[in-house]
Amino acid sequence: MVDYSVDRNLAILGINNPPVNALSFHVREGLFNGIKQANADRRVEAIVITGKGKTYCSGADIREFSIPSAGKGLVTLGHRIEDSDKPVISAIHGNALGGGLEIALFSHYRVANKNAKIGFPEVLIGLLPGAEGTIRLPRVTGLAFAMDAIASGRRFDAQEAHKHGILDTICDGDVLQEAKAFSKKIIGQPLDQRRLSKTHVKDAADVDIKFEEALAQIKRKYRGLIAPILCLKSVRNSAKMSFDEAAAEEMRLFGELLTSSQSIGLRYSFFAERSAPKWKLPCGACADNTTPVDVKTTGVIGAGTMGSGIAVCLIRAGIPVILVEKNQKMLDQAIKTISRILTGSVKLNRMTEKQREHSLKLLKGASTLDELAGVDMVIEAVYENLELKREIFHQLDKICKSSTLLCSNTSTLDIDNIASATQRPDKVVGTHFFAPAYIMRLLENVYGTKTSPTTVATVMELGKRIGKICVLVKTCYAFVANRTNQPFGAEASFMVEEGALPQDVDTVLENFGMPMGPFKVSDLSGIDVGWRIRQEVAKALGLKLTLETRYRMGERITTLADRLYEMGRYGIKTGKGWYRYEPTNPRKPIPDPDVAKMIQKHCMDMGIERRNIPAQEVIERCLFSAINESFRVLEQRIAEKPEDIDVIWQYGFSFPRYGGGPMFYASQVGLKKVFEKICIFHEQFPYSSHWVPSDLLRKLASHSTEIPMDKWTQFISSSKL
Numbered sequence: 001m002v003d004y005s006v007d008r009n010l011a012i013l014g015i016n017n018p019p020v021n022a023l024s025f026h027v028r029e030g031l032f033n034g035i036k037q038a039n040a041d042r043r044v045e046a047i048v049i050t051g052k053g054k055t056y057c058s059g060a061d062i063r064e065f066s067i068p069s070a071g072k073g074l075v076t077l078g079h080r081i082e083d084s085d086k087p088v089i090s091a092i093h094g095n096a097l098g099g100g101l102e103i104a105l106f107s108h109y110r111v112a113n114k115n116a117k118i119g120f121p122e123v124l125i126g127l128l129p130g131a132e133g134t135i136r137l138p139r140v141t142g143l144a145f146a147m148d149a150i151a152s153g154r155r156f157d158a159q160e161a162h163k164h165g166i167l168d169t170i171c172d173g174d175v176l177q178e179a180k181a182f183s184k185k186i187i188g189q190p191l192d193q194r195r196l197s198k199t200h201v202k203d204a205a206d207v208d209i210k211f212e213e214a215l216a217q218i219k220r221k222y223r224g225l226i227a228p229i230l231c232l233k234s235v236r237n238s239a240k241m242s243f244d245e246a247a248a249e250e251m252r253l254f255g256e257l258l259t260s261s262q263s264i265g266l267r268y269s270f271f272a273e274r275s276a277p278k279w280k281l282p283c284g285a286c287a288d289n290t291t292p293v294d295v296k297t298t299g300v301i302g303a304g305t306m307g308s309g310i311a312v313c314l315i316r317a318g319i320p321v322i323l324v325e326k327n328q329k330m331l332d333q334a335i336k337t338i339s340r341i342l343t344g345s346v347k348l349n350r351m352t353e354k355q356r357e358h359s360l361k362l363l364k365g366a367s368t369l370d371e372l373a374g375v376d377m378v379i380e381a382v383y384e385n386l387e388l389k390r391e392i393f394h395q396l397d398k399i400c401k402s403s404t405l406l407c408s409n410t411s412t413l414d415i416d417n418i419a420s421a422t423q424r425p426d427k428v429v430g431t432h433f434f435a436p437a438y439i440m441r442l443l444e445n446v447y448g449t450k451t452s453p454t455t456v457a458t459v460m461e462l463g464k465r466i467g468k469i470c471v472l473v474k475t476c477y478a479f480v481a482n483r484t485n486q487p488f489g490a491e492a493s494f495m496v497e498e499g500a501l502p503q504d505v506d507t508v509l510e511n512f513g514m515p516m517g518p519f520k521v522s523d524l525s526g527i528d529v530g531w532r533i534r535q536e537v538a539k540a541l542g543l544k545l546t547l548e549t550r551y552r553m554g555e556r557i558t559t560l561a562d563r564l565y566e567m568g569r570y571g572i573k574t575g576k577g578w579y580r581y582e583p584t585n586p587r588k589p590i591p592d593p594d595v596a597k598m599i600q601k602h603c604m605d606m607g608i609e610r611r612n613i614p615a616q617e618v619i620e621r622c623l624f625s626a627i628n629e630s631f632r633v634l635e636q637r638i639a640e641k642p643e644d645i646d647v648i649w650q651y652g653f654s655f656p657r658y659g660g661g662p663m664f665y666a667s668q669v670g671l672k673k674v675f676e677k678i679c680i681f682h683e684q685f686p687y688s689s690h691w692v693p694s695d696l697l698r699k700l701a702s703h704s705t706e707i708p709m710d711k712w713t714q715f716i717s718s719s720k721l
C-alpha cells in the first residue's frame with residue numbers, strides 16, 4: 001500500500017492504493033512505518049511522500065467511516081510526519097483532497113504539478129477536515145480563504161493553491177523530479193518554522209467579523225445543512241483557541257458530524273451516484289463487457305422546449321446536431337432560443353465566447369426527416385403521442401442508415417411499442433430527459449425487450465459525454481421517475497381535498513428538504529400541461545371527463561387541478577395557479593384566498609368533510625406511497641437496484657442529497673414501520689391502488705432483522721425474475 005525506496009539521500013514513500021490512493025488503514029500504517037524507517041536510515045536526509053499512478057491522494061477511505069474506528073490513526077500519523085527530524089516534502093500530482101491535503105499540511109514542504117487539484121471536499125459528505133485541516137489551513141492561507149474553501153468543499157487548482165501559500169512551488173513536468181531538485185534547497189534548513197502547529201493564524205484579529213459574514217452566506221446557500229456551519233466554527237476556533245484546544249474541539253465536531261443522519265445520507269449518495277452508471281441487463285451484458293458505438297453526428301426531431309434543450313446539451317459537448325422541425329417559424333425561434341441559452345452560459349462563465357461560437361456552428365436546422373439519413377443517432381422529442389411517435393420511427397427506419405440508433409425522448413410511452421414500428425428494435429431505446437434539458441442532470445435511459453446491449457452502452461456513454469447522470473431502467477408505463485413520483489403528487493392533492501391548503505403541504509415538504517413543494521412545482525411547469533396530458537389519456541381510453549367525480553375506473557382521483565385550469569389559472573405563466581404571482585415579483589408564490597375558496601366549495605359540492613392534516617401525515621403519505629411504488633418497480637426489475645431509484649429522485653426531483661432518496665429514507669425509517677403504515681393507509685384509502693402493499697416490501701418487512709439495502713433484490717421471488 002506504501003512503497004518504500006531510497007534514492008541517494010532521499011526516502012520516497014509512494015502511496016499505492018488504486019484507483020484514487022485513498023488513505024485506508026493500511027496506507028496510514030505504511031506511511032507511519034515509512035517515516036519511522038526513513039528517520040532511522042542514516043543514508044536519508046529528506047523524505048518525499050508521493051502517489052503512485054494517476055494521483056497523490058484523494059483523502060480518507062469513505063467506506064471506513066462506517067467502521068467504528070473510522071479515521072483513527074490519521075492524526076497520529078500526521079504528528080509523526082510533522083515531528084520528523086528529517087524534512088518531509090509532499091510531491092503532489094492529480095488530486096490532494098481531504099485527508100490527502102491534510103497529509104500535505106503535516107509535511108514541511110509541498111510541491112505540485114501545475115495540473116494538480118487541491119481541496120477539502122469533506123463538507124460534501126457532511127463532514128469537516130477532521131485531521132487538523134480546519135486548524136492548519138487558516139495558518140497557511142488566512143481565514144477568509146480557509147473559510148470559503150472548507151465550507152464550500154470546492155476543488156481549486158495548483159496556481160490558486162500556490163497564490164495562497166499552500167504550495168511552495170509548482171512545476172510543469174514530473175513532480176517527483178521537482179521534489180528531488182527542491183530537496184537540495186531545503187536539506188539542513190531549520191524545521192520548526194515549517195511546522196504549522198508552531199505557527200499562528202495571522203489575521204486572527206477580525207475573526208468574528210469574517211465568521212459572521214461567511215455564516216450569513218452559508219446559511220443562504222446551503223439551507224438546512226449542518227456541516228458547512230460546523231466547518232466555519234472550527235476554522236473560527238483556529239483563530240480563537242490554542243492549537244491543541246482547537247484541534248481537540250475539531251475532533252469533537254468531527255465525531256458529531258460523523259454520526260449525523262446528514263453525513264450518513266451524503267456518504268450513501270456519494271456511492272449511489274457512482275453505482276448508477278454501472279448498468280446491467282437481464283441477459284448478463286453490463287457496462288464492463290459492452291463497447292459503445294462512437295456517436296459522431298446526431299439528429300434531434302422537434303424544436304419545442306425539450307428538443308431545443310437536448311440540442312443545447314449535444315452541441316455544448318461538441319456533438320453536431322441536425323434539428324428537424326417542419327414548422328419554419330418554430331425552427332427559427334428554437335435556434336434563437338438555443339443561441340440565447342449559450343449566451344447565458346457565457347455570462348455565467350460556464351463557457352467562453354469562442355466555445356459558444358463553436359457550439360453554434362455545430363447546429364443545423366432542417367425541415368424534413370430525410371436530412372437525418374447519415375447521422376449516427378436520432379433523438380425524437382415531439383410531444384407525448386404514441387401514434388405520432390410510431391409514425392416518425394417508421395419513417396426514420398426507412399430513411400436512416402442501418403446503424404443509426406433511434407432514441408425517443410418519451411416520459412411514459414412503451415419503448416417496445418415504439419420499436420415495433422421499425423425493423424430495427426435492437427437499435428431503439430428511450431432517452432428521457434428532464435426539463436429544462438440543458439440544466440437538469442438526470443437522463444433516464446429506457447431499454448425495451450429487444451434493445452441490444454450495444455445500444456444501451458451507447459446511450460449511457462453519450463449521456464456521460466454530455467454531462468448527465470445516467471440511470472438505466474426497463475420499459476413500462478411512465479418508467480421509474482414518473483411512475484414513482486405519481487403517487488407522491490396524487491397524495492399531495494388528496495390531502496388538499498381532505499383539509500390542507502397547497503401552501504401547507506408545500507411548507508411541510510420544503511421543511512423536509514425538498515427545494516420546492518409539489519404545488520409550486522406544478523405552477524412552474526404549468527397546470528395546462530397536466531390538463532392536456534389527462535385529456536390525451538382520456539381520449540385514448542375513450543373516457544368522457546367531468547369535474548364532478550372522485551373516482552375514475554375504480555381509482556380515486558381529484559379534479560382540483562382541472563378546476564384551476566377551468567378558471568384560467570395555468571400557473572406562473574398566467575400569474576395565477578395554486579398560488580398567485582405579482583407582476584413585480586413574478587416568481588414569488590403568494591397563497592391566494594381565491595384558491596382556498598375554490599377548494600372549500602369543491603369539498604362542499606362533493607360532500608367532503610375537511611379536517612386538520614398533521615405534518616407527519618403529509619410526509620408519510622407522500623413518501624410512503626412513492627416508496628411502495630418504488631419497491632414494486634424493484635420487484636418487477638424495472639430498476640436494477642434501489643440506488644438507481646434514489647439517484648433518479650435526487651437528480652430528477654431534487655430530493656435532498658443528504659436524505660439519500662426514497663429507498664434510503666425507507667431503510668432509515670425501518671422497513672417494518674414503513675410497511676405497517678402502508679397497510680394502514682391501504683385500509684384507509686382502498687380506492688388508491690398505490691397503497692396495495694408491494695410483495696417485496698412485505699417479504700423484507702417480515703424478517704426479524706432489518707435487511708440491508710444491498711440485499712433487498714435477493715428477496716425478489718424467482719417467478720418475477
Ligand SMILES: CC(C)(COP(=O)(O)OP(=O)(O)OC[C@H]1O[C@@H](n2cnc3c(N)ncnc32)[C@H](O)[C@@H]1OP(=O)(O)O)[C@@H](O)C(=O)NCCC(=O)NCCSC(=O)/C=C/CCCCCCCCCCCCC(=O)O
Nearest residue numbers: 058059060061062071072073074075076098099130131274
Ligand atoms: C475526484 C475523485 C477523487 C476521482 O474522481 P473520478 O476520477 O471521477 O473517479 P470516481 O468514479 O469518482 O472514483 C473512482 C472510484 O474510487 C472510489 N472513491 C473515490 N474516492 C474515494 C474515497 N475517498 N474513499 C473511498 N472510495 C473512493 C469511487 O467510489 C470509485 O469506486 P467505484 O467505481 O464506485 O467502485 C473523486 O472520486 C472524489 O471526489 N472522491 C472523493 C474525495 C473526498 O471526498 N475526499 C475526502 C474524503 S473524507 C477525508 O478525507 C476526511 C479526512 C479527515 C479524517 C479525520 C479523521 C479524524 C478522526 C478522529 C477520531 C480518532 C482520533 C484518534 C487519534 C488518531 O490516532 O488519529
